[in-house]
Amino acid sequence: MAAPMTLLLIVAVTIRAVLYRSGVADLVSERVEVVSPLTAWKRVVEGLALLDLGVSPYSGDVFHETPLIIYLFHFLVDYAEITFMLADVITAVALYMAVKDYNKQVFRKQKYALEADRYPLDCLELIRSPGEMYYIPLKVAMCYLLNPFTVLSCVAKSTCGLNNAVIALFILSTVKGNMLLSAIFLSLATYQSIYPLTLSAAALLYLIFWWFVAQYAFMYLGSLLVLVGLSFFLLGFWDYLPSVYGFILSVPDLTPNIGLFWDFFAEMFEHFRLFFLCVFQINVFFYTLPLSIKLKEHPVFLIFMQLAVISIFKSYPTVGDISLYLAFLPVWSHLHRFLRNIFLVSCVLLACSALFPVLWHLWIYAGSANSNFYYAITLLFNVAQILLVSDYFYAFLRREHHLSYGLYLKRKDGSEATLVLK
């Protein structure tokens, strides 16, 4: 599998290099669907300039990324394109290795269950074979690297690519069982944007004993403190806390993006703002507990669901966040027979992706539309994503149910039954 993977990496890097050299890079780095006030490269350059002048990069409400990023690019600003391409490559390779390991674990669990005779006889067609699972890691890497969303995000030099790389490394270390690295990468991801905190539930599900859980929590919190302290020592003042975390949580900038916050908060009365802010932010973290309880035996699926929930409901999503969880879809390709809405969802996602630039043009340049048109497409896009995620959830649970109770369900009197997700 090394040869196809290398070929894929070469193709992906070539596509990105070609696009960097063409005029597309300037156009794309200003599209609001691809960059947000948190991740825009323009703002990183601005922050670097301010740092060179000796002023805090957080003055003037321009730069909202973490101090570690600014120090990373302080040394690497001339090689920025290579950095982002490398981040994409690291993400793809990490996902490849993680999925390969995960497939091995799944197959092993299935073998034990078969030997222990835990599956009813008629669901043999639901059992997965190694042949079918052989190409899945390569497909995952392909889905990530050749996804137009990822390519656009890389060409625009959005720091979302770095965030994706850290999350992918976290997934790899969790699946491999390396707790220290998993805690460190998770704390890096949380340090950059707060929402990956919810992924800690999935990491904890890999552990069984309370002592390990306590160890993990200690390592996680410890690394987080180290990072925060390091940032303070590098910069010398604490003003990055309100600029980064305060910005993510209190959403002061209402630039249009593909998320749900901007138009809603633009229309709101001031004295309800705090209430709705809390409601929207709790919405991201709220699904962690119920999902972890339901999916306690399937932590990787839980990670997939959490990533999707984060990318839909976070305060400043971009297409780079979406491409990370879309890369996981080949892992669940055995669920295709149970998916109910896949056609509708893919049509709507395709149509919305095409309509985003059209309605932006009509609103901003032609002046014939207004923000409601663009927000409508945003809403439709997010509804389609939610439908996609809930469809996969349904299909996953249904397959588990069939594996326990048989494929052709019969009611107590012998007639055929249908499954309903309540």
Added chain:
Amino acid sequence: MGLLSDPNRRRALIGLLTRLNAPIWGMPVDWLVKTMQSRGLEVFTQRFSRRLPFPDEDKERYMVKGTNVYGILRAPRAPRTEALVLSAPCTAGDHNNQAVGLLLGLAQYFRNQVYWAKDIIFLVNEHDLIGMQAWLEGYHHTNTTGMDWSPLQGRGGSIQAALSLELSSDVVTSLDLVLEGLNGQLPNLDLANLFYAFCQKIGVLCTTQGKLQRNDWDSVSGYSHAVQTMMLMAMKQASGRPWGDHGLFLRYHIEAATIKGINSFRQYKTDATTVGRLLEGMYRKLNNLLERLHQSYFFYLMSSLSHFVSIGYYMPAFGLLGVILLLRALDLWVQLASPPPRTEDGVVDADPGVLSVLTPLVISHLTGAALYTLPIHFQEMAVEHFPVSETEAVVLTAIAVYTAGLALPHNTNRLLTGQGTEQGWKVLKLVAVLYLAVLLGCTALINFSLGFILALTLVPVAAFVTPNVPKVLSAFVLVVLSPACTLLFSVFFFQELQEMPVSFLDGWMLYLSVISQGILDHALYGSLVYPLVALLVYPCWLLFWNILFWK
């Protein structure tokens, strides 16, 4: 095809022009500057130059160099934040010889009034649309088309509205209002209503699309007259070209319209003074505006000056056409998702489906890219080998690439690796139908008439084509309904609607010039029709052609 089709005469002309380093027919720049200054305006000039990608045979120009002259009437007691523009194109010959005179007369009259709250810019542009594009780009500090212009020395604030005048005689029988702008963009309907209401008040006859309004809406002939007017507007909008100098203002969010004076055989003629009073009234109304015109519709089709169809009425018609495609896609999905039972051989069956679809997609888009880039890039080579002028070379290369694309299905089938050919064409058709639906939807949002005309011709074909229909008949139907033939028929239909029917040969020449104008519009002003058709609609049509000839 025109003055420049003989290569020797063309070379002689170009040599003469470059030797003199000045156009033979030019604008009297110094006289205009002096006259405007004597009327008390602040006068500035702007030089611009542009080399067209190939000679324009309709207007007989290749290397365009010119000067725009504009004078600013400063509002006496207001801050200089907003402006209005009155423009008149200055071309040689009889086409538009009275407009500049009326403009200067109005300038003198306006100068003596005290009620102006906005600056008024009197613009005389040379080489009509090219000069206007240079002026607008200079005014807004953008450079999207690669033109070379000198920066503007004087400005007037953000432009709220603009009117462009075209007058060929000093008495008119009616005034024609032209609304269609670049890429089918229209000004706010309020501007058209304003003009019509004021014309009625003054008592000047006002028309749209050159057709008079009729009072008998209930009769069949009245209804068909209204439908003809609306179809004329739809075809003008679909062409994507600005039908007056106002068309380029719309892109900068400035409401603009062109007023053409028509002198036909009627007894009652309006003289220039009444037209001047009309324009003064229009400008006083625009002067009193507190905000930009945005309350009325931006998307409409006018069947007469007092009747229109808004987007809420015409979009459902388009939506129903789109639903046909979506239903066909759903039908194909259901057929694909329930295949006959196969023996398990452990091969992943989704992959060959995707790969076999990829080959026709890539080849169709490469052909589309060839249609977009080859005509202009290879015109020199074509001129060397064939006895044609550059314009003819460009147009004939475009037609040749288009026709060469028809030969492709017989080659791509050899490269395909699809197993289960029954599945293969269904997957391709599903992708093609969804692609067409999204493409037509996006086009209809930006330029409704273009999207609707393309939908009318492409949707029935797209829904019904399969490899199992009779090949010869469906190939004929598919070619007849392809974008190029639609354009050919539209040219004849357009001439019929304007009551100037043409013979077949003249129509063919007109068709060739329409193609060359389309390519030029894209290069000069950024019109989207040519890239849309070449890069997106034509490859989509080629996918259906591939499906028809699937083995």
